Amino acid sequence: MTNLMPGTELARAIVQRASEKAADYTARTGRKPCLATVIVGDDPASVTYVRMKQNRSHKAGLESRHVALPSETTTEELVAKIRELSDDPEVHGILLQHPVPGHIDERAAFEAIAPHKDVDGVTMHSFAGMSFGHNEFVSCTPGGIIRLLDAYGVEIAGKHAVVIGRSPILGKPAAMLLLARDATVTICHSKTADLPEIVRTADIVVAAVGKARFVQGEWIKPGAVVIDAGYNEGNVGDVDFDKAQHAGLITPVPGGVGPTTIAVLLEQTVAAAWRELDA
Numbered sequence: 001m002t003n004l005m006p007g008t009e010l011a012r013a014i015v016q017r018a019s020e021k022a023a024d025y026t027a028r029t030g031r032k033p034c035l036a037t038v039i040v041g042d043d044p045a046s047v048t049y050v051r052m053k054q055n056r057s058h059k060a061g062l063e064s065r066h067v068a069l070p071s072e073t074t075t076e077e078l079v080a081k082i083r084e085l086s087d088d089p090e091v092h093g094i095l096l097q098h099p100v101p102g103h104i105d106e107r108a109a110f111e112a113i114a115p116h117k118d119v120d121g122v123t124m125h126s127f128a129g130m131s132f133g134h135n136e137f138v139s140c141t142p143g144g145i146i147r148l149l150d151a152y153g154v155e156i157a158g159k160h161a162v163v164i165g166r167s168p169i170l171g172k173p174a175a176m177l178l179l180a181r182d183a184t185v186t187i188c189h190s191k192t193a194d195l196p197e198i199v200r201t202a203d204i205v206v207a208a209v210g211k212a213r214f215v216q217g218e219w220i221k222p223g224a225v226v227i228d229a230g231y232n233e234g235n236v237g238d239v240d241f242d243k244a245q246h247a248g249l250i251t252p253v254p255g256g257v258g259p260t261t262i263a264v265l266l267e268q269t270v271a272a273a274w275r276e277l278d279a
C-alpha cells in the first residue's frame with residue numbers, strides 16, 4: 001500500500017537521537033535523565049501504557065521512577081505527591097497518566113507539575129506555549145503528529161485541519177499546534193452538529209475520539225491525510241481503516257501515532273535533563 005504512513009521509523013530515529021543525548025548527559029553528570037510516571041487506580045490499559053513507557057525509557061538509557069496510587073486517592077494527596085516530584089532534584093520529567101478517577105480534579109493535579117518538568121505537555125504553561133508556537137514542551141501525541149506530517153512532507157499551512165476530539169492531552173493541544181503552523185483548524189466534539197459534513201471538507205483529519213472505528217470511510221475526502229490517534233481496546237483506531245483507503249495518506253494502528261508519542265516523551269525528558277544543567 002502506498003498511502004500508508006507508519007510512525008515506526010520516525011520514532012526509531014527520534015529515540016536513537018534521544019538515547020545518544022542521554023548517554024552524553026550520563027557521561028557528563030554520572031546520572032541518567034529520569035522520568036517519573038504517576039498512575040492513579042488500576043485500569044489495565046493505563047498500566048500497560050505506563051509499563052511500555054518505562055521499558056522504552058530503560059532501553060534508551062533513561063531512568064524511570066513509578067508512583068502507583070490507589071483509586072481512592074484524593075486531589076490533595078495526588079497534588080502533594082506531584083509537588084514532591086516537582087521538588088525532587090533527581091527527577092527531570094513527570095507524567096501523570098490521563099485520565100484520573102472522576103472524583104479527582106485532574107487540572108489541579110496537572111498544574112502541580114513544575115513547568116520545567118512538564119515533558120508530557122499537560123500544564124497550562126505548556127498549552128500557552130503550544131498555542132503561541134513557542135514550544136518548550138509539547139503534548140506528546142500532538143507533537144508526534146506534527147513530526148509525522150513533517151516527515152511525510154505534508155503541507156500544513158493553509159490546509160483545513162479537522163480535529164475530532166478536545167481532550168486536554170490530545171485534541172485541544174493538537175488543534176493549537178496545527179494552528180501555530182497556519183492550518184485553518186476546526187475542532188469537533190461530541191456536541192458538534194453535522195460532523196460527517198465537516199469532516200468531508202478536511203484536508204487533514206485528526207481522529208482523537210477514543211471510539212473504535214468511529215470515523216467512517218465516507219466522511220473522508222479522497223486524497224485527505226488521515227491521522228488516527230485512537231488507541232482503543234484490541235489496538236483498533238478511531239478510523240474505519242479498511243473503508244478509508246481513498247485517503248492520500250493514513251496512519252496505521254498500531255505502528256502509527258503511538259510509537260511517535262513515546263519517542264517525543266523520551267526526547268523531551270532528555271531535553272529537560274540537559275536544560276536543568278544549563279539553567
Ligand SMILES: Nc1nc(=O)c2c([nH]1)NC[C@@H]1CN(c3ccc(C(=O)N[C@@H](CCC(=O)O)C(=O)O)cc3)C=[N+]21
Binds near residue numbers: 120140141235261262
Ligand atoms: N498523560 C498522559 N500522556 C499520554 O501520552 C497518555 C496518557 N496520559 N494516557 C494514555 C494515553 C495512551 N498513550 C499511548 C502511547 C503509546 C501507544 C503505543 O505506542 N501503541 C502502540 C501499540 C502498543 C501495543 O502493541 O500494545 C502502537 O500504536 O503501535 C499507545 C497509547 C499515551 N497516553
